[in-house]
Amino acid sequence: xxxxxxxxxxxxxxxxxxxxxxxxxxxxxxxxxxxxxxxxxxxxxxxxxxxxxxxxxxxxxxxxxxxxxxxxxxxxxxxxxxxxxxxxxxxxxxxxxxxxxxxxxxxxxxx
Amino acid sequence: xxxxxxxxxxxxxxxxxxxxxxxxxxxxxxxxxxxxxxxxxxxxxxxxxxxxxxxxxxxxxxxxxxxxxxxxxxxxxxxxxxxxxxxxxxxxxxxxxxxxxxxxxxxxxxxxx
Numbered sequence: 001x002x003x004x005x006x007x008x009x010x011x012x013x014x015x016x017x018x019x020x021x022x023x024x025x026x027x028x029x030x031x032x033x034x035x036x037x038x039x040x041x042x043x044x045x046x047x048x049x050x051x052x053x054x055x056x057x058x059x060x061x062x063x064x065x066x067x068x069x070x071x072x073x074x075x076x077x078x079x080x081x082x083x084x085x086x087x088x089x090x091x092x093x094x095x096x097x098x099x100x101x102x103x104x105x106x107x108x109x110x111x
Numbered sequence: 112x113x114x115x116x117x118x119x120x121x122x123x124x125x126x127x128x129x130x131x132x133x134x135x136x137x138x139x140x141x142x143x144x145x146x147x148x149x150x151x152x153x154x155x156x157x158x159x160x161x162x163x164x165x166x167x168x169x170x171x172x173x174x175x176x177x178x179x180x181x182x183x184x185x186x187x188x189x190x191x192x193x194x195x196x197x198x199x200x201x202x203x204x205x206x207x208x209x210x211x212x213x214x215x216x217x218x219x220x221x222x223x224x
Binding site for chain 1: 159
């Protein structure tokens with residue numbers, strides 16, 4: 001079993017829709033949770049990170065962590081064609097020197 | 112802004128060739144990483160380094176080696192390239208005190224024929 005599982009999609013939604021991207025993880029010691037966005041032929045860029053359970057909001061993006069169910073979510077409101085990318089969730093243990101990534105979900109927002 | 116650069120965007124090599132991929136970061140980060148990214152498999156860690164001349168194996172180190180002679184530079188070496196090493200290679204760096212934030216380079220697409 002992978003430590004971080006993510007549905008690879010692809011996911012295709014119309015412009016303006018609310019998008020929900022999800023991951024599950026198996027290691028209870030994970031403390032930091034990140035979302036990276038990767039445009040085609042580019043390296044991943046950090047979108048958001050959270051520490052511990054709860055919600056974190058940044059503009060149209062909300063990251064949510066539920067440690068009790070080991071579930072990580074990213075919500076995108078008012079989705080735009082420019083949000084079309086692959087979204088990768090990642091986790092790590094405090095003090096550990098490596099991230100564990102999900103497979104990535106390919107998202108397309110249709111105008 | 113943090114900048115992580117990689118020496119090549121695209122490379123084509125032949126089986127058996129020695130391949131060098133270079134990564135440079137300009138933010139004095141202690142930690143540097145090499146990943147490969149393949150469809151359906153996501154990012155997999157090959158090697159990382161937390162200091163000059165220090166290296167640690169990641170999840171898939173076989174067939175690779177690394178070198179970190181200077182803090183800003185981390186090189187990945189394929190001693191004898193094979194077709195199953197055709198992949199996208201990504202370098203990343205982070206500050207030890209901010210391990211929630213890894214910064215990635217643009218990637219090198221390597222094709223081994």
